[in-house]
Amino acid sequence: MKEFFLEKSNSYKYYKDNYEKLLEENNGLKEKLKEFEKECPVCGHIGTDFRSWPQIIHREVECPECLSHERHRALWLYFKRNTHLLKNGNKLLHFAPEPIFYDLFKDSDIEYHPVDISDENFRVREVVDIQDIPYEDNYFDVIYCSHVLEHVKDDKKAMSELYRVLKPGGIALVLVPINGISFEMPFDEAVTLENEEYNTPELREKYYGQDDHLRLYGTDFKDKLTDAGFKLLSDDFIKKLGYETIERYALIRNENIFECTK
Ligand SMILES: [Zn+2]
Incomplete structure (x- = not known):
């Protein structure tokens, strides 16, 4: 043997x-x-070894080199094409700072605010509850809030707070997992699923796709943003990159980057 x-x-x-x-x-x-090769625009890794997660509907997810996921690679491309956002001392509010963007933002010519609900993550410089943001109205030029709202109890309040602290003409980039795009759950994709009775990790996993999510957003998410006051500039940045770019960088064609202004 x-x-x-x-x-x-x-x-x-x-x-x-x-x-x-x-x-x-x-x-x-x-x-x-x-x-079959994929390329990571963040770290430059090229290979056929992008890792995937079994519970998620896509083949390629994580770059083995820098651990970026599809949405990180898409947002990386977004910021590389909108470099003016990271210049001129712009005030940028970044919730739940991921390493990839923390490194990009901290070295940019901006007033950078990496924040979160706790300071467990060493990148967090200030503890901020998104439902009660301790900044004056119209303070930030750019807000970046990716995969946060699905963890927040009062997401309506959170969105109105994001709107309040954004400068008129500023840009808020908001991303959430959406049924049929990030998850494939057997519920109506048009309507956000949220039920107070789904209050255990098991039930949340079953209905929302992840045990620490408090709802499963549907395609009505953009209405929630406009209800909070935002003007939606675009939600199809990824789709517009075109088939070859989407395939090469292992992006999710239908994933939305909600680019909002005030
Ligand atoms: Zn990478």
């Missing part, structure tokens, strides 16, 4: 060590594999 495993691991090592050589020797294979 021991020999069997030894032989197996040796052959694995052989293939691993000779992967590039084998590809060189099999030109057709190399070309074929290229078709």
Whole structure:
């Protein structure tokens, strides 16, 4: 038995060590594999080894190098195409700061406010409850709030707070998981599902797709933003990137970046 495993691991090592050589020797294979290659615009990683999560409907999710997910890669492209947002001392409010964007924002020419409901994450500089933001009206030029609202008890209040602290003409980028796009749940995709009785991790997982989510947004999410006062500038940034870019960077075609103003 021991020999069997030894032989197996040796052959694995052989293939691993000779992967590039084998590809060189099999030109057709190399070309074929290229078709499946993905590229991460954040860190530049190129390969066929983007990892996926079984419960989510897409094939490629996480970059093995920088751990970016689809939405991070899409937002990265958004900021690279809208560099004016990260200039001229703009005031930027960033909820639940992800490492990728923290690094980008902290090195930009902006007044940067990485905040969260707790300071467990060392990147957080100020504890802020999104339902009661301790800043004056019309303070921020840019607000970036991705996959936060589904964790917040009073999301209506949170959205009205985001609206209140945004400057007229400023940009708020809001993302949430949406039924039929981020999750495939057997409920009406047009209507946000929220029921006080789904109050255990098991029930939340079952109905909302994740045990710490408090609702499952439907396509009516954009109405919630406009009800809070926002003017929706666009929600199809990703779709407009075109098929080849979406495939190459392993993005979700239908995922919405809600680009709002006031
Ligand atoms: Zn990456």
